[in-house]
Amino acid sequence: MLKRLALLALLVSAQLHAAPHIDSARLQQLAATPYWIALGHYETGKLGGWRSYVDDPKFFLSEDGGHHPDRELAATVQALYAPANLGDKHAQCVFPARTRWLSEQLGLTDLPQPDCQEYRQWYQSVDPHSAVLIFPAAYLNSPSSMFGHTLLRIDQAKTRDDDTTLLSYAINFGAYIEGSDNSILYAWKGLMGGYPGLFALMPYQEKLSEYRSLENRDLWEYQLDLTPQETGRMVEHVWELKQVQFDYFFFDENCSYRLLELLQVARPGQDLTSQFPLTAIPTDTVKAVKQSGLVSGVRYRPSRERELLARADALDHQEKQQVLALSADTAHLQSADFGALPAQRQALVQDAAYRLERYRANGQVRDPAQAKRSFELLRAINRNPPPPLDIERPGLPENGHQSRTWQLGVGTREDRAYAEYGLRMAYHDLNDNAYGFPLGAQIEILQLKLRQYEGNDWQVQRLDLATIRSLTPRNELLKPLSWQVAGGLERVPGKHDDEVLVSHVNGGAGGTWQLADGLLGFALGTVRVEHHNDFAQFIAPAAGFNSGLLWRNGLGNMTLEAKGDYFTNGEVRRSVSLNQQWEISQDLGLRLSAKREFSHLATAQNEVMLELKWYHY
Template identity: 40%
Template sequence: MKVKAVLLSIAFFIFISPNADSQDYVNSAQLAKTEQWRALLHINMQTEGSALESYVDDANFFLASDGNTNPENELLATIAALKVQDDIQCKFPARTSFLLENIEGLAKEVVPFHCQEYKDWRKKLNTSKVVLVFASAQLNSPSSMYGHTFLRFDPDNVEQGSTYLSYALNFGASVTEGDAGFLYAAKGLTGGYPGHFSANPYFEKIKEYNRLENRDLWEYELNLTQTEIDTMLAHVWELQGINFEYFFFDENCSFRLLELLDVARPGLYLAKNFPVTAMPLDTVRVVQEGDLITQTQYRPSILTELKAQLAMLSDEESELALALSQDIEVLNSESFIKLSKVQQQSVVDSAYRYLRYQNTFNGRPKETTRRSFLLLRRLNENKTKLVIPIEQPGRPDLGHKTAMVGFSLGQNLDKSFAEIKYRGSYHDLLDPMSGYYTGMSLNMVNLMVRLYDGGDVKLEKAELLDIVSLSARNDYFSPWSWKANISVEQQWTMDKEVLVTQGSGGGGVSYQPLENSYVFLLATGRLEFNRKLDTYASVAPGLQAGFLYYWPISTLLVDAEHYQFLFDQTQRSRVSIEQSVELGINDSIRFSANFHRVESNTHENKSFQEFKLEYRHYF
């Protein structure tokens, strides 16, 4: 290794010395500024001078000591290494191809080296097509609510449904074992975890997302040429074992995939669209706008398939399927025997699939496994083929965009006001629903400023986080619904509005009494820091109940909330009615009416109303 280092240093010196071919030197300076070379080093094309810096945080990725900030020195060091160190061709195949193609005469000075390990890897992938995959949100996992993207590499002649032989390329954080809750969030937001690429068989991703996490997959086939695919794969090889800093909101899974597409097709500048945040859903839209997507395939999760199958059953058949999943003797009951053969098969198949779904999360209890086997045997005795139609939902990338600005006019405490609102991301319960899940709300960085009659300007709310997850219960499924909120907001206290800091949350149940509706009841709690309360920090248990209904282009939310503070005698109650109407995929209007009451043993009780009409634009 010492001999190679010395030879590399000598070659580097000779290459940049005055005796070196001047045309080569000029070419190298120009090449260092090209889109392709900057992309191979993961350097933003919009930066220059002292701002130049690679997103890669691993010294093993660079040959020059300042290669992460000086693309020209890194290019020169790579050329020098190619002349004296054969295995550089194997370590950096994409760089090697780029330099040999763009520096005249270099190929004569570099002895071709047979990189068997790299060739075996390429042969195993045998990639002729690249697919961008979006794993949709998981309702009960906050860290998964934004979705996730990765690439799939398909071999030659892959047929629809046989992509289990394909490989998936994923970029993710290496999370320290035991990290959870606040520590996990804090590290993820501040780059506390290293991130790296990993390639696995696609069927493992299907198992992880489709089956274990119940997430639908959207597969977007890309129109990359074979040459572009070869360039991307050569660069992926260069990134093996290389660490990046991982940030949840910008330098994340989606951002890294955009960088790979910029390598494959220089000039796209896809990564430049996200200087602050890179939401997976927004990155899919950028790929669509870059005219890279040729066709889309929807792959429903096992939960989506199961719910579609159960929805086909009549009430009587549904009751029988549930009973059969619990007691195999239902097969001999009169109510089951009187069904037609097709109905019996449908009931048995539904019970079997429901047991398999339960086994995915509850292990494989002996009695449950026995019932599954007996039901499977019964299915095989009757060869009636069941057709389960699954309606494809709206494509997530065609839904409303995730940032939002709103303008409102309203009245509060007999004062008129104008309000401007900004939301960094992502979606709330009343936003246009196409492409999103019903009953889900996830908002980050939500700011509201009001201008009142008379010229008073107030910060109405600065919301860091607001999550609502309404997961409906029925005879088959019993998930919990929950909410969480952290904000600074105006609250009426002692005859005046006071800016307070609060954290609140709760859990409970929700049901769907009508199609496209939710009824929910949550037990809640609130920690509030308010200088006007008897104690600066106070805790309040509470209750929230509501009704949510979706029409095709409109949504109604009626809810009521009550809090009883423990350390003083203050009570707060609120009843709200909100109706939104979609004007277009990225525009809506919303009317809201809020009725408040504040009660206290030490101060005068107060009741007031607020009415507001709001226009929202998503971008």
């Protein structure tokens, strides 16, 4: 408001260039063009009309510009003719993308010529020529990164010729967080739009270090087929969005959705955002960009963790022990055991030790002793360099199955037949097609299952708010913790051999081990809290276990699990289950499930179901 009043005062007190009169029909026509809609981040309102995703009044020159694109356009034309002595505060300097487009559309050849020094210097430092879409792969140990992330890298003209991408700039959209919210509060506020979202332009090297090193995430770089002019248009608009706030929601108005809007500014006529009315999961948005024809090439950058494991893969048990000894004390370089190794094996061992030291140092305060060990190992590597790493590129993440799943099953529970209908909003479990996903990772958000028994007896079988599992194998060099957490409603055994719908929260932690190629074994200790009317007035806590096998076989993925919950009131609940999925196609699967449940409240129950899963966005 103050910005608009100050601008009006200057317009009244200064000699103005005459702003042109725009015919009403022409005004409406321009205001409805896809490019103006993209510049204002407008969408069709739920009850008609328009609304802008921008939640910051300083972005608009009209009092009601957030809901009226035509009024914002008219106010912008008037502001472009403000006195040139406004300098960097002139509308032409604040909104260069609007200025250029309106000048082209209306033939505005008599505009004032303010000195936009701040914008000019900023644009020259970025020097946009081409753009790359960056996708850091999913990272389960960070609530904000479980689905992956997307950002844009802006390259200069010679970047690809001399491979100086680290000197490029990155455009990132993310939640602005003040203070130190814990993971649960962060996830809740992210789901409910409790954080403002801001665009930021920063050195790409900073983001590369954050995602590839600190969080140990693989990076995928998608070279975009944008001309220098299109890239420049996008960067112009980023300047207009400087310190402008949006609401931020994890599942729709997130990093990926905002970047799709930028690409629509870069290439007018591209319709990328209309495909995501409910959710915008990063892998889905990458797929949409690729299908639009905007991607001309793909480059893979493995994480430091993957590089370490690739180097250690060629080592035997004794050599891995040498790696641990070297990383603990570089004096081991002069030991008889290390000296007995052939020179080629020494090169591999000391290179793995150096990578292990750098991996451990990620995100830690600099330790002089550790820095010294790293330096000594680096000197040894220079004297006896190892062969280059050969890392097999994993499956492209955007080629994995679709994120939303429709489910139709038929089965029996003891002597009762049923049909089961389900919908999962997002996006992967342990038995789903693993192409493009890490084996042992599960992220399910908002899953509803309805069951129809014989006699038209309907019931809610389960409503999962979130189920997250991270089963990362331990090895001789790295000892990651496996964990899981889940919450929602589910059917459990009750009195009289019926099933009771209970609310619950449970979680656990433990270890996972690679037993063979494609075979993981896991064992976790668990805790559970549930509200069950049959044996607790309010809540009942339990401790238990969850162990089993995950096997990637020729048909698909198979899990064999045993679970147990031992409640403080004496109730004991155990189950054994087997799930095997047949991968009919990338987005179609057939799953056979068998389960036997034991409970002190009821007799043992057997259940078998055959379920068709359709992965569809």
